[in-house]
Amino acid sequence: MKYLYVGGLGREADREAMARIRERAAAEFPVPVREIELPGVEFAYDPGRGQYRSIEVLEMLAATCPADAYKLLGVTERDLFIPVLTFVYGQAQLDGRVAVVSMARLRQEYYGLPENREVFLERVLKEAMHETGHAFGLVHCADGDCAMSLSTNIRQIDRKRAAFCAACEGRLRRGSGE
Amino acid sequence: MKTHWHILVVDDEEVMCESLAAWLREDGYSVDTASSGREAVEKAAQRDYAIYFVDLKMPGGLDGIETMMQIRRLHPEASIIIITAYATVDTAITAMKEGAQEYIVKPCNPEEISLLVSRIIKVKNLQRENTILRKKLLRHYCVQDIISKNPRMHEILQLCHEVSSLRSTVLIQGESGTGKEMIARAIHNAGDRASKPFVAVSCAALAETLLESELFGYEKGSFTGAAQRKAGKFEMADGGTIFLDEIGDISAKLQVDLLRVLQDRAFYRVGGSEEVRVDVRVVAATHVNLQEAVAEGKFRDDLFYRLNVIEIRLPALRERREDVPLLAQHFLERLSHELGKDVREISEGALKLLMDHNWPGNVRELENAVERAMVTSRGKTLEEEDFAFLTQNGASSKVPKFPAGMSLQDMERQLIVVTLERTGGNIKEASIVLGIDRSTLYEKIKKYEIPR
Numbered sequence: 237m238k239y240l241y242v243g244g245l246g247r248e249a250d251r252e253a254m255a256r257i258r259e260r261a262a263a264e265f266p267v268p269v270r271e272i273e274l275p276g277v278e279f280a281y282d283p284g285r286g287q288y289r290s291i292e293v294l295e296m297l298a299a300t301c302p303a304d305a306y307k308l309l310g311v312t313e314r315d316l317f318i319p320v321l322t323f324v325y326g327q328a329q330l331d332g333r334v335a336v337v338s339m340a341r342l343r344q345e346y347y348g349l350p351e352n353r354e355v356f357l358e359r360v361l362k363e364a365m366h367e368t369g370h371a372f373g374l375v376h377c378a379d380g381d382c383a384m385s386l387s388t389n390i391r392q393i394d395r396k397r398a399a400f401c402a403a404c405e406g407r408l409r410r411g412s413g414e
Numbered sequence: 415m416k417t418h419w420h421i422l423v424v425d426d427e428e429v430m431c432e433s434l435a436a437w438l439r440e441d442g443y444s445v446d447t448a449s450s451g452r453e454a455v456e457k458a459a460q461r462d463y464a465i466y467f468v469d470l471k472m473p474g475g476l477d478g479i480e481t482m483m484q485i486r487r488l489h490p491e492a493s494i495i496i497i498t499a500y501a502t503v504d505t506a507i508t509a510m511k512e513g514a515q516e517y518i519v520k521p522c523n524p525e526e527i528s529l530l531v532s533r534i535i536k537v538k539n540l541q542r543e544n545t546i547l548r549k550k551l552l553r554h555y556c557v558q559d560i561i562s563k564n565p566r567m568h569e570i571l572q573l574c575h576e577v578s579s580l581r582s583t584v585l586i587q588g589e590s591g592t593g594k595e596m597i598a599r600a601i602h603n604a605g606d607r608a609s610k611p612f613v614a615v616s617c618a619a620l621a622e623t624l625l626e627s628e629l630f631g632y633e634k635g636s637f638t639g640a641a642q643r644k645a646g647k648f649e650m651a652d653g654g655t656i657f658l659d660e661i662g663d664i665s666a667k668l669q670v671d672l673l674r675v676l677q678d679r680a681f682y683r684v685g686g687s688e689e690v691r692v693d694v695r696v697v698a699a700t701h702v703n704l705q706e707a708v709a710e711g712k713f714r715d716d717l718f719y720r721l722n723v724i725e726i727r728l729p730a731l732r733e734r735r736e737d738v739p740l741l742a743q744h745f746l747e748r749l750s751h752e753l754g755k756d757v758r759e760i761s762e763g764a765l766k767l768l769m770d771h772n773w774p775g776n777v778r779e780l781e782n783a784v785e786r787a788m789v790t791s792r793g794k795t796l797e798e799e800d801f802a803f804l805t806q807n808g809a810s811s812k813v814p815k816f817p818a819g820m821s822l823q824d825m826e827r828q829l830i831v832v833t834l835e836r837t838g839g840n841i842k843e844a845s846i847v848l849g850i851d852r853s854t855l856y857e858k859i860k861k862y863e864i865p866r
């Protein structure tokens with residue numbers, strides 16, 4: 237039996253958010269979900285940008301991936317980036333084993349607004365489904381409601397659902413990701 | 415489908431290259447990477463990418479601008495996005511001058527790249543669609559694609575080529591379904607007006623007043639319902655060709671108007687006082703014998719001579735029976751693609767039946783017959799029975815019918831008509847078939863008033 241492992245990167249990861257992700261992932265993906273403890277991402281810090289290198293985090297996840305893991309999703313509180321972009325909400329190995337999501341820009345406080353837990357948790361679920369979907373081989377979806385639609389700003393995240401459209405769900409079930 | 419589009423990311427820093435490539439792959443694109451300008455040019459020589467992301471500063475060998483210039487030499491229409499960490503006005507100006515489509519400073523906002531890529535791909539999709547449609551249109555109407563091994567048709571096609579770049583008016587005469595519009599389009603596409611509009615008008619389809627406003631346009635308020643000025647077909651065809659089908663059916667008034675256009679290359683819109691000048695080549699077609707119409711006073715002789723500068727008489731299909739198998743096979747191949755049916759050939763028996771058929775509807779009828787047979791056929795070969803409808807309809811005049819009560823004279827008349835149809839009007843051949851000499855056959859044709 238192979239599992240979809242989901243864990244917070246470091247002890248700081250929001251516990252409620254992690255529990256909600258595992259619950260939703262169990263409903264959305266065709267493999268059983270397990271919790272996993274993962275190390276923090278301090279090693280990937282880039283002092284020049286004051287952010288964390290997403291690629292190095294993915295490499296670490298790939299190295300620590302348990303043998304019985306079908307896929308592994310790590311979730312961090314820290315702000316991630318890839319060199320060409322100012323930030324990423326997350327990153328995944330397309331049709332690979334690992335994915336990472338950053339919660340840093342999903343909180344209302346990041347945009348100078350009062351805290352809203354429900355909004356934050358909903359965004360976390362959407363991005364977690366999105367990046368894990370990539371690891372399952374799904375590419376961006378043209379359906380703006382689908383979790384696999386591309387989000388390059390917070391409004392786009394708020395517009396979509398934390399679930400897959402029928403077409404993406406079909407691809408997931410077929411396991412091809414084509 | 416994004417997967418059809420290939421993107422090349424060029425950067426000497428592997429992490430930079432791979433992270434952007436991975437990000438674009440998540441968007442569904444097929445992405446290649448190159449770690450140097452030289453490698454990028456080699457890859458570009460093998461494939462034309464939809465978008466090239468090229469880093470400006472690359473050590474040793476080619477830098478970003480040089481790489482871009484070499485790629486553009488291979489693919490002048492390439493969409494190249496220059497990426498740099500050092501934004502200066504000078505480098506931006508140089509990059510744009512040398513043909514970069516965009517210039518981005520890293521790190522850049524994900525939204526910016528995403529919008530940029532989708533904008534370029536949208537244009538590429540439209541360009542590709544346009545190219546496909548143009549090719550499709552030209553393929554259908556090229557002189558070299560008109561299928562025939564009939565010497566008369568070859569002469570006609572040669573003439574089409576020779577006159578394609580002239581402005582002289584062409585008159586195409588031929589029965590319905592012989593491909594008059596196809597020849598008109600082929601003339602248009604072979605000449606130097608090919609990139610300009612080809613506008614076809616069926617003169618028989620519209621009432622006189624409608625046809626007049628259709629051809630010449632109208633001014634606002636010139637009649638009830640004329641809410642605004644509308645350009646006519648002559649204006650639409652400016653620089654190109656107007657094809658006037660069924661020209662024999664136009665009214666006496668329109669004949670005068672047309673004559674003026676042909677003489678002066680100018681006309682007035684309906685209800686207008688301003689002269690409109692156009693550069694239009696006129697190709698007219700008719701299924702009636704215009705010369706006879708002139709003799710009967712139904713068609714103006716001056717207009718006839720203006721139209722008949724270059725005359726093309728298309729033979730009926732029964733006059734070029736040798737083309738029937740070629741055409742049938744051509745339609746079979748094209749329709750099997752269009753209908754999604756795996757039908758590959760026509761049996762010998764079926765071909766014989768097609769050869770014997772009289773084809774009053776000419777090539778168009780043959781095309782329809784092949785399509786109908788393909789729709790109902792279950793095998794990979796079209797058999798005789800698939801074309802049974804041709805004989806059931808009585809459309810085939812292969813076997814004349816002589817019901818009881820018919821006079822010997824009527825029988826003889828019908829037999830001569832059918833034989834002449836089969837020989838394509840060839841008297842010598844028909845006289846041999848009927849076992850009488852030519853002069854006797856001429857006498858009988860005259861006696862029975864058989865039209866030829």
